[in-house]
Amino acid sequence: MKIGLIGDSLTEGRPGVSFVNILKENYPKITFDNLGKPGETVKSLHTRLTKIKLDYDLIFLWIGVNDVYSKLLRVQAQPVANNPEEFEEYYNKVLELVIASSKQVVTVSPAIVGETSQNEFNKEIKNLSSIIQSLSKNHVNVSFLDMHSVFEIHLSRVTSSDYISIKVMRVMLDVLFYKNPTSIDRLSKKRGLHFTLDGIHLNSTGAALVADEYSTMIDRLLFNDHKSIQ
Known part of the structure; x- marks a missing residue:
């Protein structure tokens, strides 16, 4: 049984803690292919998928956060959707490619840009999530x-700081110097965060949360465990 995990740096697991490694430990008989790529946007992902061939029992498609987050960075590694209409256009193209490559697909909405849920960036994330759900x-x-x-x-149960890493060099330093969960969680706490290292990428708590949500979908779709859905 093979599962493909398509996404950006959150899926790749750098910087931050990898939720994919948790899944690999919990499902030793399933092959997980980590197809996460740092900086990936919906437009760059479309280009990448047209060049590779995929064949899976289940694919998780987690893309979109960089179409919001990368606009805050001084350097944009990949082209971003200029507006919601363009995002919808390219996401639909990506989805069609993914559907043709897997028996089952789970589309995952982008999570957060900053742990202040009502900030302007998360309002944009919510809009993209609605587009993905509709498609x-x-x-x-x-x-x-x-x-x-x-x-x-x-996030409604905690009080987090509004810290967001907006300097590319800061993100690169986090990749280089914070590689194990203990040091990542320590820096996360220092920044006043609960689920992420920097407002975007996952710490141990955030990775466990994502792994749990993915596991619920895996159990339901591949093992018919409907009791896991509340």
Whole structure:
């Protein structure tokens, strides 16, 4: 049984803690292909997918956060969608490619840009999530996972700082010097954050949260465990 994990640096697991490694430990009999790429946007992902051939039992498609977050950076590694209409156009193209490559697909909404859920960036994330959900409803073999709402619920229970890394060099330094969960969680706490290292990328708590949501979908779609859905 093979699962493909398509996404950006959150899926790759750098910087921050990898939720994919948690899945690999929890499902030793499943092959997980980590297809995450740092800085990936919906437009750059479309270009990448047209050049590779995929074949999976289940694909998780987690893309979109960089179409908001990378606009805050001084250097944009990949082209971003200029508006919601362009995002919808390219996401639909990506989804069609993914559907043709897997028996089942889970579209995952972008999570957060900053742990202040009501900031302007997360309002944009919420809009993109609605677009993804709407497109997903058009396909019988596509399930939607609202990761933004998952984080929003958990953020409502804590008080986080508004820290967001907006300097590319700072992100690069985090990749180089904070590689193990202990040091990542320590820096996260120092920054006043609960689920991320820098407002975007996951710490141990955030990675466990994502892994749990992915596991719920895996159990339901591949093992018919409907009891795991509340």
